[in-house]
Amino acid sequence: xxxxxxxxxxxxxxxxxxxxxxxxxxxxxxxxxxxxxxxxxxxxxxxxxxxxxxxxxxxxxxxxxxxxxxxxxxxxxxxxxxxxxxxxxxxxxxxxxxxxxxxxxxxxxxxxxxxxxxxxxxxxxxxxxxxxxxxxxxxxxxxxxxxxxxxxxxxxxxxxxxxxxxxxxxxxxxxxxxxxxxxxxxxxxxxxxxxxxxxxxxxxxxxxxxxxxxxxxxxxxxxxxxxxxxxxxxxxxxxxxxxxxxxxxxxxxxxxxxxxxxxxxxxxxxxxxxxxxxxxxxxxxxxxxxxxxxxxxxxxxxxxxxxxxxxxxxxxxxxxxxxxxxxxxxxxxxxxxxxxxxxxxxxxxxxxxxxxxxxxxxxxxxxxxxxxxxxxxxx
Ligand SMILES: Cc1cc2nc3c(=O)[nH]c(=O)nc-3n(C[C@H](O)[C@H](O)[C@H](O)COP(=O)(O)OP(=O)(O)OC[C@H]3O[C@@H](n4cnc5c(N)ncnc54)[C@H](O)[C@@H]3O)c2cc1C
Numbered sequence: 586x587x588x589x590x591x592x593x594x595x596x597x598x599x600x601x602x603x604x605x606x607x608x609x610x611x612x613x614x615x616x617x618x619x620x621x622x623x624x625x626x627x628x629x630x631x632x633x634x635x636x637x638x639x640x641x642x643x644x645x646x647x648x649x650x651x652x653x654x655x656x657x658x659x660x661x662x663x664x665x666x667x668x669x670x671x672x673x674x675x676x677x678x679x680x681x682x683x684x685x686x687x688x689x690x691x692x693x694x695x696x697x698x699x700x701x702x703x704x705x706x707x708x709x710x711x712x713x714x715x716x717x718x719x720x721x722x723x724x725x726x727x728x729x730x731x732x733x734x735x736x737x738x739x740x741x742x743x744x745x746x747x748x749x750x751x752x753x754x755x756x757x758x759x760x761x762x763x764x765x766x767x768x769x770x771x772x773x774x775x776x777x778x779x780x781x782x783x784x785x786x787x788x789x790x791x792x793x794x795x796x797x798x799x800x801x802x803x804x805x806x807x808x809x810x811x812x813x814x815x816x817x818x819x820x821x822x823x824x825x826x827x828x829x830x831x832x833x834x835x836x837x838x839x840x841x842x843x844x845x846x847x848x849x850x851x852x853x854x855x856x857x858x859x860x861x862x863x864x865x866x867x868x869x870x871x872x873x874x875x876x877x878x879x880x881x882x883x884x885x886x887x888x889x890x891x892x893x894x895x896x897x898x899x900x901x902x903x904x905x906x907x908x909x910x911x912x913x914x915x916x917x918x919x920x921x922x923x924x925x926x927x928x929x930x931x932x933x934x935x936x937x938x939x940x941x942x943x944x945x946x947x948x949x950x951x952x953x954x955x956x957x958x959x960x961x962x963x964x
Contacts, residue, residue, distance in 0.1 A: 597824030599628020601934030651945035824934035840903035
């Protein structure tokens, strides 16, 4: 850790920090010290073999998808890809139906004549291949479509949302509801992005290559707070929690957390697809069979079931910012203080921006931060 005062400090080795570190090393030719308080790189995307030797995503299943050629191109420098299109089914009224909710789900759940009528109405009203937010469908003037929206809202969305966030859908910001689409097609892929693939050797290997650069030094099990003042004085990209940087002195930002239960089975193929969602009132939200994601299908299979829970600082991980005015208002106050440090400390990432990002959005945030903000200021 002995590099001189000159150079950069990056706190956090997840998608945001690792991307920023690589670009800073390449573009400035100065040393970059990357620290992480955890004992591994990769942030929440980290994967590793479990006790049975099966590769598992330690912080929940991570599926890569993006429409950004720039992000896909950048990451492709550090990994080969295995094509993978994620599929999700929901258990509704004792049947498995594909999500997002589309023609196949309608046909599985409604009598044939009614299903045909609903499909025709949807296509007529919104056009083939459209993705209609459930909120919009609920506002439809058409009685059949309104009833369909109410059915989907009730059976697919309301129960799942209550478990995921610990509060009813109505209490959440409409941005959450707006995101859930009903699709006017037979496309059973969960994502519609142009690039859908998984790192061929996993995320940990991708990160190891991204951070393998002569100017990058990585120190694990090293919280920012533990660094000596001369290293903390470096120009810093901070990707940890926004409120933690300021000692939570205005209060804790609200997060939702998650517990994961792992189960090993003797052979792959327990589920018909990567993830099964449970929108009913059992405590778990979904189960993912890892082999679909990792491509490891020989030998034993690992199922990971997710149980959303309240975030308790210091006890479990802050995973999802809770959408709503209380958190937003507090985040705005911390952000104003963060901006005052701009030029010496830059805040970025899902924790430091206090905003949910997918992995590609985290990488995009870091690429833009370095190119558009840091490098112009660094001259
Ligand atoms: C359950 C779950 C499932 C997800 N599934 C998907 C998915 O399928 N597809 C997808 O695209 N995205 C998914 N995501 C989102 C994905 O995890 C994020 O986009 C990504 O992790 C963001 O990267 P980041 O670097 O901003 O944050 P993180 O990955 O959280 O990295 C931040 C790092 O900073 C470190 N840190 C924090 N404070 C300090 C400190 N004081 N000092 C030193 N280090 C510190 C942390 O230890 C951590 O390693 C999922 C997220 C969750 C929670």
